[in-house]
Ligand SMILES: Nc1ncnc2c1ncn2[C@@H]1O[C@H](COP(=O)(O)OP(=O)(O)OP(=O)(O)O)[C@@H](O)[C@H]1O
Ligand SMILES: [Zn+2]
C-alpha cells in the first residue's frame with residue numbers, strides 16, 4: 001500500500017508497543033539491560049494451557065530459554081523445553097539479548113532439543129511479524145490466529161533409537177532411568193515410542209534418563225503429525241442410466257430428475273432432503289438398475305461428491321488479454337481485475353492458476369464466505385480435483401488441523417478459504433487471489449489482530465514474490481485509488497478490465513421505482529406495479545426471480561401502536577428483532593448484539609395496549625405478502641433464520657438452481673457471486689435501509705451491494721432486468737446504480753473522502769474502551785484522550801484525535817463503550833500510541849482494544 005508508514009520506520013516503535021518486555025506477566029514491565037548478560041536467549045511460545053489467556057487484553061506469555069552451544073535454533077523451529085516438571089513442545093519465536101529485569105541467569109533453563117527445524121519458511125515468519133507490528137498485536141497472538149487450534153496437542157512427540165547404540169550399551173549408562181528407557185525401546189519392534197508412553201513406563205527420572213541417552217546420541221526425538229482420522233465414509237447415490245424406464249412412479253421419476261440436474265451424483269442424505277423422500281424409494285431405484293448406492297470417502301472440504309470434471313473454456317478477447325497480462329508478470333505485482341458482473345472473472349482465475357500449479361507452485365484463493373459461495377468452490381474442484389483444499393474457521397478442529405498439515409507439504413495445491421486462509425502455510429506460493437475484494441468480511445473486527453486479509457495478502461505476495469489478483473465488479477475505493485489511479489508504481493500494479501458480460505450478454509437494465517408515487521396511486525402493497533407485473537408472469541414463462549431485502553437487526557422491531565413503546569434489549573441499547581424460523585413456528589425476540597432472547601409479549605409492557613406488533617419488512621413479512629398476492633409462486637427463503645444448519649446454503653441454493661422454486665427471497669447473503677442462468681428478474685424490495693446509515697462508507701457499501709444484486713439477473717441466454725424500489729429515487733447512489741456508472745460515482749465519493757481525509761486518503765485507528773461501570777469507562781476514555789495528546793495531538797503527534805466519545809451503541813451486553821478515533825495522513829509520520837502505556841492507564845476491569853483501519857465504527 002503506498003500509504004503505509006514504511007515498514008522499517010514502524011517496526012521499532014511497534015515492537016515496543018506490541019510486545020510485553022521480555023514476556024512473562026509483563027504489563028508495564030521494563031526490560032532491564034545488563035551488559036554482562038548478553039544472549040543467546042530465545043523466547044518461545046510454550047504449548048501449555050497457561051500460555052493461552054482468553055482475554056484479548058492480556059498478552060500471551062512468552063518464556064525465555066538459553067540456547068545451548070551445541071544447538072542451532074531459528075525462529076519458527078519446533079522445540080522441546082523443560083517447563084516446570086514437564087518437557088513440553090514449543091515454538092521458537094525470537095531471539096533476545098536482554099533479560100527482563102526480574103529474571104536472573106540461574107532461572108533460565110536450556111532448550112532441551114530442536115525437534116523440527118525450518119518448520120516455517122522465513123518469509124512466513126516475516127509476514128507474521130509484520131502483522132503483529134502493523135496491528136499492534138503481540139506476535140504470539142498473530143501466531144495463534146494463523147495456526148490451527150490444538151496444534152501441538154495433535155502432534156506427538158516421539159523418541160526413537162538411533163543406529164549408534166553399541167551392543168551391550170546398557171552397561172555404559174549411568175542412570176537407572178536411562179537404562180530402563182533403553183531397554184524399553186530395544187524391546188519394541190521399531191525402537192520407537194511416544195514420549196508420553198516412555199514417561200508412563202519409566203516413572204521417576206524419565207527426563208534425566210532421556211538427557212543422558214541424547215547426549216550419547218543413542219536416541220533422538222521427533223514430532224509426528226497426529227494421524228489423520230480414518231476416512232469418513234458416506235453413502236452416495238449415482239445415476240447409472242440415461243433413459244428412465246417407463247414403469248416408474250412419480251416420486252421415483254422425480255428423484256432421478258433431481259439427480260440428473262445435479263450432475264448425476266449426490267450424497268444420499270442430501271438427495272433425500274431435497275426430494276423429501278425416504279431411502280426406500282432410492283433403494284427401489286437401485287433395484288431397477290437406475291442408480292447405484294455406494295460408500296464414498298467424504299471430502300474434508302464442504303465440497304460434495306466430486307464435480308464432473310470440466311476443462312478450460314475458450315476465453316473471450318477481454319478475458320484473454322487479462323490472462324496474458326497476468327501470465328507475463330514476473331515476481332510481485334498487484335492486479336485489479338475489474339470485471340462487470342457476469343464477465344467471467346472466475347474463468348480467468350482458473351486459467352491463471354493452471355500454469356502456477358504446472359510450475360510446481362501453490363495458490364491461495366480467498367472468498368468472502370465459504371457457505372455463501374459453494375458454487376465457486378465447486379468450480380475449482382471441478383477443474384483441479386483433489387488439488388483443492390478448503391480451509392476456514394467453520395471446519396472442525398480436526399478438519400482444520402488435517403488441512404493445515406496438508407498445506408505444509410510441497411505438493412502444488414490450491415487453498416480456498418475465508419480471511420484466515422491468507423495464513424495458509426503453503427511453502428511455495430505462486431499466486432494469491434482475492435475474489436470480491438471489497439467485501440467487509442475480509443476484515444477481522446475482533447479479537448486482535450484486527451487484520452484485513454487484503455492488506456495481509458499484499459505483504460504475503462511481496463514476501464513470496466508472487467502476484468496478487470484482486471477481483472471485483474465494484475472495487476473498494478482503497479483498491480481503486482492504489483491500483484486503477486496509480487500509475488507511479490510502474491509494472492508493479494496492473495489495472496485489467498472485463499467491460500462486457502460473457503457472450504456480450506447485455507447488462508440488466510435497472511428500473512428505479514419511486515414508492516411514494518405508488519402510494520399516491522393507491523398501491524399499498526410492498527410491491528410496485530412494475531414488480532407485480534413481472535412477478536405475475538414468472539411462473540408461466542418458467543423463469544426465476546431473486547427478491548432482495550436489506551434487513552439490519554432493528555428493521556424488524558416490535559412496537560406498540562398505541563404508545564410507540566419499542567421492545568429493547570435489557571442489556572444493550574438496541575431494539576430486539578422479531579424472529580420466526582418457519583411459518584407457524586415459535587415466535588421470539590432476539591438481540592443481535594448479545595443474543596438475549598425472549599418471547600414477544602401479548603400486550604404492551606408500558607400501556608397494556610393489545611395493539612402490539614412487529615414492524616419493518618423482514619423476509620417473513622415479504623414472504624407472507626407474496627403468498628397472499630401471488631399464491632402460485634413457490635418461494636425459498638434464504639436468510640439467517642433459514643440457513644442456520646450446516647450445508648443449508650448449499651441445499652437451498654441447489655433447490656433453487658434445479659427449478660424447485662420460482663423465487664429466492666433473501667438478505668445480504670444473496671448478493672455474492674451467485675451465477676444462476678435462469679434468473680431473469682431481480683427485485684430490491686426497499687433500498688432505503690441501505691442508504692441512511694451513519695457511516696462514511698455507507699454510500700460505497702450501498703452502491704456495491706445494489707450493483708452486485710442487480711448483477712444476478714440475465715446471466716443466461718434470456719436477458720434480465722432489475723427493479724429497484726425506493727423512497728428516495730434521486731439519491732446519488734440510486735442514480736449511479738441505475739446508470740451503471742461506477743467511475744463517476746467513485747470520483748464523487750473520492751472527493752468527499754479527500755475533503756475529510758477519510759480513507760483511502762487518510763488512515764484511522766480506533767481505540768475501544770469498555771467496561772461494566774459507565775463512569776469508570778468514561779473517566780478512562782477521557783484520561784486516555786489526554787495521554788494521546790488531547791486537543792493538541794495534531795500538533796504534537798501528527799494525528800487528529802476524534803473523541804473520546806460514547807460509541808454509537810453505548811451499551812452492549814451490559815458493557816459500556818467509549819471510543820477514540822485517530823485520524824492521520826498516511827504519508828506523514830505520526831507518533832503512534834504506545835499501547836503499553838495506554839494499557840497501564842486502564843483500571844483492571846476496563847478493556848482496551850485497538851482496531852487498525854477499522855471498517856466498523858459502531
Ligand atoms: N470464456 C467463456 N465462455 C463461455 N462461458 C464462460 C466463459 N467464461 C465464463 N463463462 C461463464 O460465464 C458465467 C459467468 O462467469 P463468472 O461467474 O465467472 O462471472 P463473474 O465475473 O465472477 O461474475 P460476478 O462478479 O457477478 O460473480 C459462468 O457461468 C461461467 O461459467
Ligand atoms: Zn404501549
Ligand SMILES: [Zn+2]
Nearest residue numbers: 569572591594
Ligand atoms: Zn443485547
